[in-house]
Amino acid sequence: MTTTNNPKKWIIKNGVFATGQAIVEGCMVIEDGMIAYIGSQEPEDASQLPSVEGKGLLFMPGLVNSHGHTAMSLLRGYGDDMVLQEWLQTKMWPMEAKFTSDDVYWGSSLSIVEMLKSGTTTFLDMYDHMDRVAQVVDESGMRAVLARGVIGLCSEEEQERKLAESIAFAKNWHGGANGRITVMMSPHAPYTCPPAYIERFVQAAHDLDLPLHTHMSETAAEVQQNVNDYGLRPVAHLEKLGFFSRPSLVAHAVHLTDEEIEILAANKVAVSHNPGSNLKLASGVAKVPQMLKAGVVVSLGTDSSASNNNLDMFEEMRLAALIHKGVSGDPTAVPALEALRMGTLYGAQSLYLDNLGTLEAGMKADFIALDVDQAHFLPRTDYISHVVYSAAGQDVRHVWVEGRQVVKNRECLLLDEEKIRFEAQAAFEGLLAR
Amino acid sequence: MTTTNNPKKWIIKNGVFATGQAIVEGCMVIEDGMIAYIGSQEPEDASQLPSVEGKGLLFMPGLVNSHGHTAMSLLRGYGDDMVLQEWLQTKMWPMEAKFTSDDVYWGSSLSIVEMLKSGTTTFLDMYDHMDRVAQVVDESGMRAVLARGVIGLCSEEEQERKLAESIAFAKNWHGGANGRITVMMSPHAPYTCPPAYIERFVQAAHDLDLPLHTHMSETAAEVQQNVNDYGLRPVAHLEKLGFFSRPSLVAHAVHLTDEEIEILAANKVAVSHNPGSNLKLASGVAKVPQMLKAGVVVSLGTDSSASNNNLDMFEEMRLAALIHKGVSGDPTAVPALEALRMGTLYGAQSLYLDNLGTLEAGMKADFIALDVDQAHFLPRTDYISHVVYSAAGQDVRHVWVEGRQVVKNRECLLLDEEKIRFEAQAAFEGLLAR
Numbered sequence: 001m002t003t004t005n006n007p008k009k010w011i012i013k014n015g016v017f018a019t020g021q022a023i024v025e026g027c028m029v030i031e032d033g034m035i036a037y038i039g040s041q042e043p044e045d046a047s048q049l050p051s052v053e054g055k056g057l058l059f060m061p062g063l064v065n066s067h068g069h070t071a072m073s074l075l076r077g078y079g080d081d082m083v084l085q086e087w088l089q090t091k092m093w094p095m096e097a098k099f100t101s102d103d104v105y106w107g108s109s110l111s112i113v114e115m116l117k118s119g120t121t122t123f124l125d126m127y128d129h130m131d132r133v134a135q136v137v138d139e140s141g142m143r144a145v146l147a148r149g150v151i152g153l154c155s156e157e158e159q160e161r162k163l164a165e166s167i168a169f170a171k172n173w174h175g176g177a178n179g180r181i182t183v184m185m186s187p188h189a190p191y192t193c194p195p196a197y198i199e200r201f202v203q204a205a206h207d208l209d210l211p212l213h214t215h216m217s218e219t220a221a222e223v224q225q226n227v228n229d230y231g232l233r234p235v236a237h238l239e240k241l242g243f244f245s246r247p248s249l250v251a252h253a254v255h256l257t258d259e260e261i262e263i264l265a266a267n268k269v270a271v272s273h274n275p276g277s278n279l280k281l282a283s284g285v286a287k288v289p290q291m292l293k294a295g296v297v298v299s300l301g302t303d304s305s306a307s308n309n310n311l312d313m314f315e316e317m318r319l320a321a322l323i324h325k326g327v328s329g330d331p332t333a334v335p336a337l338e339a340l341r342m343g344t345l346y347g348a349q350s351l352y353l354d355n356l357g358t359l360e361a362g363m364k365a366d367f368i369a370l371d372v373d374q375a376h377f378l379p380r381t382d383y384i385s386h387v388v389y390s391a392a393g394q395d396v397r398h399v400w401v402e403g404r405q406v407v408k409n410r411e412c413l414l415l416d417e418e419k420i421r422f423e424a425q426a427a428f429e430g431l432l433a434r
Numbered sequence: 435m436t437t438t439n440n441p442k443k444w445i446i447k448n449g450v451f452a453t454g455q456a457i458v459e460g461c462m463v464i465e466d467g468m469i470a471y472i473g474s475q476e477p478e479d480a481s482q483l484p485s486v487e488g489k490g491l492l493f494m495p496g497l498v499n500s501h502g503h504t505a506m507s508l509l510r511g512y513g514d515d516m517v518l519q520e521w522l523q524t525k526m527w528p529m530e531a532k533f534t535s536d537d538v539y540w541g542s543s544l545s546i547v548e549m550l551k552s553g554t555t556t557f558l559d560m561y562d563h564m565d566r567v568a569q570v571v572d573e574s575g576m577r578a579v580l581a582r583g584v585i586g587l588c589s590e591e592e593q594e595r596k597l598a599e600s601i602a603f604a605k606n607w608h609g610g611a612n613g614r615i616t617v618m619m620s621p622h623a624p625y626t627c628p629p630a631y632i633e634r635f636v637q638a639a640h641d642l643d644l645p646l647h648t649h650m651s652e653t654a655a656e657v658q659q660n661v662n663d664y665g666l667r668p669v670a671h672l673e674k675l676g677f678f679s680r681p682s683l684v685a686h687a688v689h690l691t692d693e694e695i696e697i698l699a700a701n702k703v704a705v706s707h708n709p710g711s712n713l714k715l716a717s718g719v720a721k722v723p724q725m726l727k728a729g730v731v732v733s734l735g736t737d738s739s740a741s742n743n744n745l746d747m748f749e750e751m752r753l754a755a756l757i758h759k760g761v762s763g764d765p766t767a768v769p770a771l772e773a774l775r776m777g778t779l780y781g782a783q784s785l786y787l788d789n790l791g792t793l794e795a796g797m798k799a800d801f802i803a804l805d806v807d808q809a810h811f812l813p814r815t816d817y818i819s820h821v822v823y824s825a826a827g828q829d830v831r832h833v834w835v836e837g838r839q840v841v842k843n844r845e846c847l848l849l850d851e852e853k854i855r856f857e858a859q860a861a862f863e864g865l866l867a868r
Binding site: 044072074075076077078080082083084085110111113114117217276278279280281282283284285305308309311312315318319321323324326327328329330331332333335336354373375376378379380381382385386389391392394395415417420421422424425427428429 | 436497507508509510511512514515516517518521528545547548551570585636710712713714715716717718719725739742744745746749752753755756757759760761762763764765766767769770807808810814815818819820823824826827829851854855858860861862
């Protein structure tokens with residue numbers, strides 16, 4: 001582990017910047033964790049500022065992973081190629097039932113190492129023992145939106161306890177880690193929470209002025225179950241419960257009717273599209289081109305590394321750009337720049353984070369640098385195309401969050417990677433042995 | 435550029451080996467370019483052999499890319515997100531018409547750097563100026579199957595010239611580069627070659643005792659055109675022309691009926707599935723689970739980096755494992771081990787190369803080593819799963835072809851990477867300027 005200086009004001013020179021709108025060749029000034037200037041001309045005080053050489057690097061906004069369960073990295077590769085219910089019942093749930101708060105700490109640490117090194121600067125996590133996740137976020141220098149994901153299929157007493165825990169977590173951690181942590185209220189899903197319980201989360205979100213997050217319409221079976229149980233498909237069900245009266249983000253949204261897409265758009269509900277996980281679990285292919293066309297903010301999430309099986313957001317951008325072309329038969333569906341925005345700006349919007357997701361003056365200085373002196377970034381035709389259709393997480397060389405460098409030459413500066421790898425493996429072996 | 439010693443007999447100790455059938459922890463002995471032994475016990479002469487330390491590395495068969503056009507790396511990112519005919523007519527064809535043999539040399543060199551560093555040890559190339567591609571293969575230490583891809587929509591005189599060129603290339607290069615180069619005869623596609631011309635390639639393949647390769651049924655439109663022009667779908671058309679009387683490999687095969695799959699299986703025709711390219715060009719999703727079930731050998735190809743846009747075979751394995759689950763709704767479709775075999779053993783079989791594609795005694799020593807001391811390879815649950823669902827080309831640290839090391843610590847030993855990057859960029863700029 002090395003340390004780094006974090007000057008108040010500094011400059012990157014001779015860089016190429018994929019801002020999220022255009023390509024700028026020139027320099028970028030960072031001041032107090034914000035982007036103060038970006039352009040082809042050097043500002044007047046450039047020569048007096050500490051500087052970083054940008055030659056051979058492509059700078060772009062840090063990636064935003066809008067849905068996942070980071071502690072589940074401990075179950076990566078523990079069950080694959082199985083029917084969903086068998087996978088959940090024989091593999092995931094028995095192991096997750098044994099998770100301690102330390103398991104969550106080391107699993108989330110492993111995920112944060114992987115995410116930071118592959119260029120993700122902000123992630124949403126929905127899980128349990130969220131205090132321990134917040135602890136790693138604080139230590140790592142990363143930005144996160146944290147949500148205690150609550151399953152309500154339990155006694156009223158336990159429901160009370162979980163809701164109280166969610167509220168306490170929000171009060172403790174919303175705005176924590178110097179503002180890098182925000183909180184969402186999160187009933188797990190319409191099929192795991194009774195309607196009255198979901199309404200209590202909606203009320204709590206109103207009381208605390210927080211957004212809401214939930215899983216929705218991931219599989220055809222759960223949509224049918226919703227219809228059987230409540231006489232409504234999940235979108236109308238959640239709308240009826242007031243869910244969309246709050247700023248809200250739904251994960252998956254694979255099985256939607258055209259009318260449901262209109263309801264989401266009208267209510268400004270954001271969607272976290274998880275293409276890798278949806279394919280791997282055979283859930284289906286979400287109607288992303290239609291959602292984008294209707295004006296829904298669609299961002300990208302990896303889901304957990306138990307159903308992905310990595311946390312590389314370059315892959316999710318590429319999948320989003322590729323599968324909707326192949327399935328729709330339209331090669332212009334989800335073009336490269338739109339996929340890049342889904343992985344950056346729309347991610348920030350989905351998480352209700354302001355001033356984040358592009359490289360512009362006035363935006364938070366969360367950005368990454370890719371080593372483009374490599375064969376797969378040649379020729380120098382179109383950097384946006386190369387980022388979406390050719391790059392991978394391992395091309396990321398440096399990462400900054402709020403102007404502070406957290407990855408340098410592919411090493412995490414604030415985390416002990418070797419210890420985390422060792423402890424995560426030990427935690428998995430402990431789960432197996434218990 | 436550095437050099438390396440290539441001892442006649444040597445051993446890798448303390449490695450983990452994904453053989454293509456199982457995981458072996460132990461050692462592997464290489465002798466005269468072949469695998470002499472693999473197992474958990476050290477052989478008696480182990481202490482006298484030059485050894486390589488395998489700790490922290492996962493060894494697996496080199497990847498086999500069974501369809502591509504390497505020179506087209508010069509057009510990576512030059513046109514994306516466009517309708518196919520517009521892309522071909524306004525972007526690809528005008529530029530390709532300007533390609534000189536030097537352009538092919540530098541474009542193929544760029545692709546070979548990318549392929550070797552991402553773990554591909556054998557590739558098929560179908561293009562023009564194949565002498566120059568053979569030259570790079572010879573220099574690089576890589577293994578290749580080369581085919582002069584011939585478009586027959588031209589005068590009889592030009593048809594004669596191209597066929598003669600194909601035959602001369604086969605005579606010059608089949609068995610070249612110390613046996614690392616083999617040749618296939620390759621009419622470009624049923625829609626670009628008149629039937630009588632295809633028959634002449636079939637005859638030449640018989641005369642030279644070589645396999646045949648062609649594009650087939652990539653788009654719904656070309657299938658319909660075949661029916662309009664010849665009254666038959668492409669499979670029956672090629673069968674009628676005697677194409678399948680030779681060992682043959684067809685690329686794409688996206689649009690097949692169940693009967694066509696049976697014909698391919700009955701004739702032992704191999705298929706190169708190109709999932710990335712088929713998605714990006716919106717060609718559709720091939721019926722891979724059905725083909726595998728019918729006994730068709732299905733391997734994987736990247737197609738060119740103009741329609742992919744990289745040559746990372748880990749990505750093609752992952753796409754093959756993911757998209758058929760998502761599209762079919764069956765999470766057990768194309769499990770991890772099958773995807774790995776598609777990228778290795780089935781690739782070798784598709785290219786009619788013997789003793790290649792697994793790590794076993796008696797097989798050619800074409801193999802790669804992945805750095806698995808990284809977060810995304812943890813925990814140590816299932817290395818096959820990690821390779822298919824989590825790894826990327828950049829995880830490859832070392833590469834050997836026929837026992838000779840060609841990549842060491844992520845650097846090509848036999849190629850000048852910096853010069854190749856420079857010359858490829860210059861070649862692209864030259865094409866733009868002409």
